[in-house]
Amino acid sequence: MQPFARGLPRSWHWALRSLPRPSSSKLLTVFPLGWRAASTAAAHSPESTELPQYSYPKYELSEADLNRINFQRNIGVSAHIDSGKTTLTERVLFYTGRIREIHEVRGRDAVGAKMDSMELEREKGITIQSAATFCDWEALSPTTGEKQKYAINIIDTPGHVDFTIEVERALRVLDGAILVLCAVSGVQSQTTTVDRQMRRYNIPRISFINKMDRPGANPWRIIDQIRSKLKIAAAAVQVPIGVEDEFKGVVDLVRWKAIYNEGEKGIELVESDEIPALVIDLAKEKRAELIEQLAEVDDEIADIVLADETPSGHQIAEAIRRATVGLKFSPVFLGSAIKNTAVQPMLDGVCAYLANPAESVVTAHDTRLPHGSPPVPLVPAAEAPLVALAFKLEEGRFGQLTYMRVYQGTLKKGSFIFNARTDRKVKVPRLVRLHSNEMEDIDSIGPGEICAVFGVECSSGDTFTDGSSSFSMTSMFVPEPVISLAIKPQGQETPNFSRALNRFQKEDPTFKVHIDRESKETIISGMGELHLEIYIERMRREYGVVVSSGKPRVAYRETITERVEFYHTHKKQTGGAGQFARVIGYVEPVPFDPENGQDREFVNTVMGGNIPHNYIPACEKGWFEALEKGTLSGNPIVGARMVLQDGSYHVVDSSELAFRIATIAAFREIYSKTKPMILEPLMMVEVVAPGEFQAAVIGSLNARRGTILDSEVRDEEFTCTAEVPLNDMFGYSSQLRGVTQGKGEFSMEYRVSELKRTDGILRRLTCQCYRMCKKSSKRHINRRCLRQRSRYGGREVRLELELGILALRI
Ligand SMILES: Nc1nc2c(ncn2[C@@H]2O[C@H](COP(=O)(O)OP(=O)(O)OP(=O)(O)O)[C@@H](O)[C@H]2O)c(=O)[nH]1
Ligand SMILES: [Mg+2]
Numbered sequence: 001m002q003p004f005a006r007g008l009p010r011s012w013h014w015a016l017r018s019l020p021r022p023s024s025s026k027l028l029t030v031f032p033l034g035w036r037a038a039s040t041a042a043a044h045s046p047e048s049t050e051l052p053q054y055s056y057p058k059y060e061l062s063e064a065d066l067n068r069i070n071f072q073r074n075i076g077v078s079a080h081i082d083s084g085k086t087t088l089t090e091r092v093l094f095y096t097g098r099i100r101e102i103h104e105v106r107g108r109d110a111v112g113a114k115m116d117s118m119e120l121e122r123e124k125g126i127t128i129q130s131a132a133t134f135c136d137w138e139a140l141s142p143t144t145g146e147k148q149k150y151a152i153n154i155i156d157t158p159g160h161v162d163f164t165i166e167v168e169r170a171l172r173v174l175d176g177a178i179l180v181l182c183a184v185s186g187v188q189s190q191t192t193t194v195d196r197q198m199r200r201y202n203i204p205r206i207s208f209i210n211k212m213d214r215p216g217a218n219p220w221r222i223i224d225q226i227r228s229k230l231k232i233a234a235a236a237v238q239v240p241i242g243v244e245d246e247f248k249g250v251v252d253l254v255r256w257k258a259i260y261n262e263g264e265k266g267i268e269l270v271e272s273d274e275i276p277a278l279v280i281d282l283a284k285e286k287r288a289e290l291i292e293q294l295a296e297v298d299d300e301i302a303d304i305v306l307a308d309e310t311p312s313g314h315q316i317a318e319a320i321r322r323a324t325v326g327l328k329f330s331p332v333f334l335g336s337a338i339k340n341t342a343v344q345p346m347l348d349g350v351c352a353y354l355a356n357p358a359e360s361v362v363t364a365h366d367t368r369l370p371h372g373s374p375p376v377p378l379v380p381a382a383e384a385p386l387v388a389l390a391f392k393l394e395e396g397r398f399g400q401l402t403y404m405r406v407y408q409g410t411l412k413k414g415s416f417i418f419n420a421r422t423d424r425k426v427k428v429p430r431l432v433r434l435h436s437n438e439m440e441d442i443d444s445i446g447p448g449e450i451c452a453v454f455g456v457e458c459s460s461g462d463t464f465t466d467g468s469s470s471f472s473m474t475s476m477f478v479p480e481p482v483i484s485l486a487i488k489p490q491g492q493e494t495p496n497f498s499r500a501l502n503r504f505q506k507e508d509p510t511f512k513v514h515i516d517r518e519s520k521e522t523i524i525s526g527m528g529e530l531h532l533e534i535y536i537e538r539m540r541r542e543y544g545v546v547v548s549s550g551k552p553r554v555a556y557r558e559t560i561t562e563r564v565e566f567y568h569t570h571k572k573q574t575g576g577a578g579q580f581a582r583v584i585g586y587v588e589p590v591p592f593d594p595e596n597g598q599d600r601e602f603v604n605t606v607m608g609g610n611i612p613h614n615y616i617p618a619c620e621k622g623w624f625e626a627l628e629k630g631t632l633s634g635n636p637i638v639g640a641r642m643v644l645q646d647g648s649y650h651v652v653d654s655s656e657l658a659f660r661i662a663t664i665a666a667f668r669e670i671y672s673k674t675k676p677m678i679l680e681p682l683m684m685v686e687v688v689a690p691g692e693f694q695a696a697v698i699g700s701l702n703a704r705r706g707t708i709l710d711s712e713v714r715d716e717e718f719t720c721t722a723e724v725p726l727n728d729m730f731g732y733s734s735q736l737r738g739v740t741q742g743k744g745e746f747s748m749e750y751r752v753s754e755l756k757r758t759d760g761i762l763r764r765l766t767c768q769c770y771r772m773c774k775k776s777s778k779r780h781i782n783r784r785c786l787r788q789r790s791r792y793g794g795r796e797v798r799l800e801l802e803l804g805i806l807a808l809r810i
Helices: 011-019 025-030 038-041 063-069 085-095 117-125 161-173 189-200 219-229 276-295 300-306 314-326 343-353 495-506 529-543 615-626 656-674 689-705 732-739 756-774 778-803
Strands: 074-079 131-140 147-156 176-182 203-212 235-236 238-241 249-252 257-262 268-272 329-334 364-368 386-395 398-408 416-419 426-428 430-435 436-442 449-454 463-464 483-489 512-515 520-524 547-550 556-558 564-572 579-589 598-605 640-648 677-690 707-714 717-725 745-755
Touching: 011 677, 038 147, 038 495, 074 085, 074 161, 074 189, 074 343, 074 449, 085 131, 085 147, 085 176, 085 203, 085 343, 117 176, 117 430, 131 556, 147 343, 147 449, 161 189, 161 386, 161 529, 161 745, 176 189, 176 343, 189 677, 189 717, 189 745, 203 219, 219 235, 219 495, 235 276, 238 276, 238 329, 257 343, 257 598, 276 300, 276 314, 276 329, 276 495, 314 329, 329 343, 386 483, 430 745, 483 529, 495 512, 495 529, 529 547, 564 656, 598 615, 615 640, 615 656, 640 656, 689 707, 689 717, 689 732, 717 745, 732 745
Parallel strands: 074 147, 074 176, 176 203, 203 329, 235 329, 598 640
Antiparallel strands: 131 147, 238 249, 249 257, 257 268, 386 398, 386 463, 398 449, 416 426, 416 463, 430 436, 430 449, 483 520, 483 547, 512 520, 556 677, 564 579, 579 640, 677 717, 677 745, 707 717
């Protein structure tokens, strides 16, 4: 009888609800959805437009669930490039006994860190793919002072902005994070991106100020930056003993103990009640600051402070936990991963202050209800029906490996699971836990855990259930590619070329491939130059396909700027069945919604069946189809909403096709009246270089149409932040190397699409095209130029004349 509860066509649910209520209580749990509402079914007729009401059984966490979940942590390590995430994770794995030896990122032994398992990662010394692992840690509780064993799943993420999707999908499924910051550079551009991603998924975080051994390390400046730039209350829970080369350990401000690392690789942790005289005043001052910061975000501490009392270590620890899990505070730990100092206390902090799987609010959408209906909360009870989310795919030696987070219920090897999107039933042939590129076979996995399954065909973001519910979880935010490149295999094209592209496309939703309709070239699009470079290199190494590529091109977007009404009738009566559809409404600009990443919308407000409801999806489809290509530059249109208010239909001649065409035509007709504009990606660029090169660096950014936002000089270094259009950033790394004698570094993050005056962009597009033409053969010139002319039409020629720029010459 299970099929009743899931995967029914929507119309059947009405039928289901009018079935008699099952008498046995067992059935009630088997059919948790739909049955409860059956008692009120008589009130609804199948034609009723009222939404069905479903109630869901409440699952309580059992004693066994609580014992497991309280000691379970799923955390990510995220931060700016090179802040030491992989180095820190390597220490964590070593201290928890997962690995026997510590290997450095790009170390002299040429082995490389455990989590950077890909050959390219080891060669370049950067993380490209996030890697998952798990470990057990006997954490010392700051409240009880006792040691308790915790199971921790860790995902080490890349810092480079080009691989931002790896951070996005890791944070989508985690319950907490370690935000790593460099003790010298502090909050950098990518730190703010990661911060935004953490906020998007409501992830509590602890901060770890790494590299305390570096000259110029100043944790207090960094804590100020966390407060001012990331806008979250933060305070140190430790103070360092010694600085730079002399950095030996930390004073725990909650437990009031001095902690040192001793033994080989700092494996032994020595605690002392004696706080070194040199830091005692600082420790007292910083403890007072910690209490003061906590009082601002926690009522209990505020009451104690108002009563002129000092909270105990126990009370402080509890308040830190409450405020951190409540996303109001970030406790700051200090250490040096490379010098093996103070990593274990940070791990204790992960267990003590970050949320367990039951503390994160997790909800799902019931697919039987329309979009936008209230979400259903999930409970990580082992007895509840299974709900798991596939968040990452990888093609491996044994077929597709799907990373999953189990939110509710238990996933068992050999069991059958249902894909909520396709409604397909699949068997779980093999279940594993991951340790970077190694795997450990397991038979079952409980709620709140992360695992991987083999041989389950699906897409990234798919929800799996055991078939007794119709839940689907919201997928993650996937940013749009910003850069594209034409590629061609050298020599004969082999099947490996498309095999490689298919695989990369499936694994990485920010990597897209299409064939240009006009030039018939294969175009790959991604998040940056490095992103595409890595895939080209992987094609060579893993598939033996050498490709040649053109110059990277920026992916522009178009947008509308004014609200315009439309009234369009699509009528065709030339032989055969006629076509008739009339659509009335308006289109208007909408801002980008950072919460769900949406910037295109379709709203239907048609009343009284003027357009029958079965034609509305066709209108919606037409609208999104129309947005695929703007007429200004041929790029997709974003930031637009269509509100369909009215229309009319013909009993015989109206069809889905007619309404789809009518919607497309209605928009095309008014597009020029909406005052469309072209958007170009704008990057937030941060350059760090020795002070003497400041003028040269600022000059180089200005020359690239950059707007300097901030410039900060510290000791011998300076940091400069600027906004520069992505199109002007190509080749900047070699220019920066040149002007700073190889001592400058830069990083950039995708900021926002900036509205640029259409004429300016058109001018550049025209110039680009002109240059392209000059280089090509004569025959090609003619074809290319004609195409450009026809694409832009008379409109561009007029603009060019207004601007006084040379028109295209043929
Ligand atoms: N001085 C010092 N250097 C460190 C420390 N931790 C890491 N490093 C160095 O910083 C560099 C980057 O370290 P990684 O661990 O690869 O940094 P990451 O954050 O994983 O980098 P991506 O994954 O590429 O974003 C390496 O050269 C490390 O040796 C530290 O505590 N002190
Ligand atoms: Mg790394």
